[in-house]
Amino acid sequence: MSKKTLQVRVLDDRIGTTIPFPEYATDGSAGLDLRACLEAPLTLEPGQTALIPTGLALHIGDPGLAAMILPRSGLGHKHGIVLGNLVGLIDSDYQGELMVSCWNRGNTSFTVTVGERIAQMVLVPVVQADFELVSDFQTSARGAGGFGSTGRH
Numbered sequence: 001m002s003k004k005t006l007q008v009r010v011l012d013d014r015i016g017t018t019i020p021f022p023e024y025a026t027d028g029s030a031g032l033d034l035r036a037c038l039e040a041p042l043t044l045e046p047g048q049t050a051l052i053p054t055g056l057a058l059h060i061g062d063p064g065l066a067a068m069i070l071p072r073s074g075l076g077h078k079h080g081i082v083l084g085n086l087v088g089l090i091d092s093d094y095q096g097e098l099m100v101s102c103w104n105r106g107n108t109s110f111t112v113t114v115g116e117r118i119a120q121m122v123l124v125p126v127v128q129a130d131f132e133l134v135s136d137f138q139t140s141a142r143g144a145g146g147f148g149s150t151g152r153h
């Protein structure tokens, strides 16, 4: 495991009191759960999407890192609560509030409670590419074969 200290700003004074600060649930957890920093419970009807604040701003600051916001498996599988953008990508230079787009892709309404853990955030390494323009590639085993070219399609 590698550790990294990141700057974070608390934008809502309920964070750390009535709404817990994000934490890794176990030593082996890859993600930190993000909580809904709502004023009141929010009901998402089937098909509805809402942008939910977290009350936190994170400045990753290192272009070699990014954060990804991912659904929580239980909410997604059992209740159809996933992300309106499918995956959220947090740039290392973003300094605004972390927001979670919650989408009820299910067919029953779901009420997000104040402080509920709605998604999880994972810190990931990033490599920025430089591009070298070439006219041809040295042929690989796959070549240009895609979409099922190695088997069933």
Ligand SMILES: O=c1ccn([C@H]2C[C@H](O)[C@@H](COP(=O)(O)OP(=O)(O)OP(=O)(O)O)O2)c(=O)[nH]1
Residues within 6 Å of the ligand: 069, 085, 087, 088, 089, 090, 091, 092, 094, 097, 098, 099, 100, 101
């Ligand atoms: O789930 C998310 C996704 C993004 N962001 C913030 C952090 C990210 O750095 C910024 C921009 O996100 P992205 O680049 O994915 O969105 P865009 O539509 O390309 O907007 P922009 O033109 O601002 O880059 O919005 C969130 O708070 N939550």
Ligand SMILES: [Mg+2]
Residues within 6 Å of the ligand: none
């Ligand atoms: Mg962008």
